[in-house]
Amino acid sequence: MAKAELSLLNSAFSEFTKASESLITYYNSLETQIRELKRQVQEKNSQLETARQYLHTILDSLPVGVVVIEKGPEPHFLNKRAKKLNATGFISGLRNGGGTYGELKNGAGFFRWRREALNGGFEGKEVIVFEDVTQVEKMKERLERDERLRAMGEMAARIAHEIKNPLGSMELFLSMLQESKLRRKDRKYVDYVLFGVKAIDRVINNILSYTRPKTLILKEERLADLVRETVEFMRVSIKSRNISIRIDSALEEPCVFDPDLMKLVLMNLISNAMDAVCEEGCITLSIRREKNHVVLSISDNGIGMTEEVRKSLFNPFFTTKEKGLGLGLFIVYNIVQAHGGYIEVESQPRVGSTFLIYLPEKGT
Helix, strand or coil: CCHHHHHHHHHHHHHHHHHHHHHHHHHHHHHHHHHHHHHHHHHHHHHHHHHHHHHHHHHHHCCCEEEEECCCCCCCEECHHHHHCCCHHHHHHHHCCCCCEEEEEECCEEEEEEEEECCCCCCCCEEEEEEECHHHHHHHHHHHHHHHHHHHHHHHHHHHHHHHHHHHHHHHHHHHHHHCCCCHHHHHHHHHHHHHHHHHHHHHHHHHHHHCCCCCCCEEECHHHHHHHHHHHCHHHHHHCCCEEEEEECCCCCEEECHHHHHHHHHHHHHHHHHHCCCCCEEEEEEEEECCEEEEEEEECCCCCCHHHHHHCCCCCCCCCCCCCCCHHHHHHHHHHHCCCEEEEEEECCCEEEEEEEEECCCC
């Protein structure tokens, strides 16, 4: 090989070596950049995941339900509160409905809701925020009922007093007529009228006793024992109707209440439950502690009641029974209120009813 060719070949190899070294250096630099980019991507993904978890934690910590819906049948997103309240049970009803806000009832719960369409690249999706206002509605209902019954009680007492005054005069004059010389037939008529006047007077006295504030004789006893005693007292009539009764007490500690009046409450509610269930029906009495209250519940699997009937239950003289006077539940209401407690009713037609009595744990 000529000297010139060898020199050219060496030069070519030298250039190739330099190019290879430059390529290796560039590759190493590129590899370093790729590793840095991967690190940055991982860091950004970690930040995004942290942000996502942070956002979900915030959404799950909210006291309201948050649901995102789109065209599909299933919600796109539900926060923890929405899942707990089983939002899918009533969100479907709002999916095709109009309006951007409103109120709804789902079972025994009351909810307020608001709907907004999403923008910024999320078109086609809507967010529905709903709030459970069941306790607020129940409190409002109790306050309205207390005010209504107080007014009705005062009105009944005033009417009773107004009727009682002329009744007293009538009874006096009829007694004077009895002492005078009357024909036997006329005396008989006077006796009939006097009997009617006394009967009306007894009814008026009963109304006054029902509307008068109850005087409590508070004792520290076990409510569970009183429930068992009352059920045993009514055992014969319960068995004659072929009704099963169950007592479930999670509270055996003593609490403060008037035993005689609470027994009257229990007898009224158990009797009503017996009238509501068919043969082979079931009544369950349970006792539990809830915050600062003792909760006594009487449940049945009977005919239940409509919302209209439920709201009128405690009104004096309101009854759904043919021979009822409509004062039993009014008495129950007054006794529970005198204890500083309150009573709630949950019911569905053809499913059954539950009366919940809340009594202060340490008395009034």
